[in-house]
Amino acid sequence: MGLGALFLVAGIALVVVHLTQRDKDGYYTSSTKQVSSTGYAITAEGLHLGDLPSEASDVIGRLRVTATSSNGRALFVGIARQNAVNGYLAGVARSEVTDVSGSAVTYEAHAGGAPVGPPGREGFWQSDNSGSGRVTATWNVKEGNWTVVLMNSSAAPNVSAAVTVGAKTNLVLWVSLGVLLIGLIFGGAGGGMLWSSRSR
Numbered sequence: 790m791g792l793g794a795l796f797l798v799a800g801i802a803l804v805v806v807h808l809t810q811r812d813k814d815g816y817y818t819s820s821t822k823q824v825s826s827t828g829y830a831i832t833a834e835g836l837h838l839g840d841l842p843s844e845a846s847d848v849i850g851r852l853r854v855t856a857t858s859s860n861g862r863a864l865f866v867g868i869a870r871q872n873a874v875n876g877y878l879a880g881v882a883r884s885e886v887t888d889v890s891g892s893a894v895t896y897e898a899h900a901g902g903a904p905v906g907p908p909g910r911e912g913f914w915q916s917d918n919s920g921s922g923r924v925t926a927t928w929n930v931k932e933g934n935w936t937v938v939l940m941n942s943s944a945a946p947n948v949s950a951a952v953t954v955g956a957k958t959n960l961v962l963w964v965s966l967g968v969l970l971i972g973l974i975f976g977g978a979g980g981g982m983l984w985s986s987r988s989r
Contacts, residue, residue, distance in 0.1 A: 816853055816955030823859065824894055824939065825949040828882035829904055831896075831939040834871055850957035854937055855925040859949040863942040865908045866926040867917035871934040877911055878904065878938075882946070907944040 824831050858864050880901045888895040909919050915935075916928035919942045941948055 814955075814957070816851075816957045818853075818955040819953055820892075821951050821953050822889060822892070822894055823949075823951050824884075824886070825859070825947075826884035826896070827947055828884055828899070828901075829940060829944060829946050829948070830878055830881060830883040830908075831886065831948050831950075832874065832878070832883060833886045833937040834874075835934065835936075851927055851929055853925060853927045853955040853957070854952065855923060855955070856939055856950040856952045857923045858921065859951060860947065861921075862945065862947075863919060863921045864924045864948075864950055865917065865919040865938075865940045865942045866924050867908055867914040867938045867940075868926055868928045868935060869914045869917075869938065871936045873913035874936040874938055877908075877913070903946075904940075904944050907942060908938065908940050909942060 852868070854866050854868070856864050856866050878899075881899070881904045882901040883899050884896040885899060886894060887897050908914075909917070915931070916926045918924050918926045939948060939950060939952065
């Protein structure tokens with residue numbers, strides 16, 4: 790198989806992924822992860838997105854975090870700038886997610902006390918939602934450093950939930966179209982060289 794044909798096959802495979810591996814709302818969704826903390830919050834920090842131009846919103850799209858309580862308590866899910874979250878959770882007992890491998894989630898424990906109040910009272914959230922059962926927060930990606938926060942709505946300790954993360958993006962589509970284009974170019978060039986060789 791020639792190089793052009795390889796690019797064409799890869800491009801078609803990526804198009805198939807884009808068309809078939811998203812849910813009905815257009816999100817690529819992770820498998821469900823069970824997270825828990827004896828503290829007051831679970832955070833996923835360091836979501837650094839750089840200085841994104843406005844045109845990148847169509848490529849990066851949206852982030853969706855969905856959590857379902859595992860202990861019957863009402864949950865809060867919020868996304869905010871990392872410095873704002875650091876201020877709110879300074880000195881608060883919490884668990885920071887540092888790695889996810891398969892079904893295993895690794896945390897760094899931060900010792901401390903209780904937060905100053907329920908998270909829903911704070912005004913710095915870029916996206917947040919709370920309630921019983923399944924809770925979802927969606928966020929249009931922006932530049933900067935961001936943190937995802939999971940807490941009990943009442944700010945009580947012992948947070949436990951099943952979490953999925955989804956990304957809505959056209960990146961796979963654009964990459965697949967680029968790979969297809971490269972395949973067509975290589976295929977055309979290869980065909981042209983073969984025709985020239987036969988002509989000689």
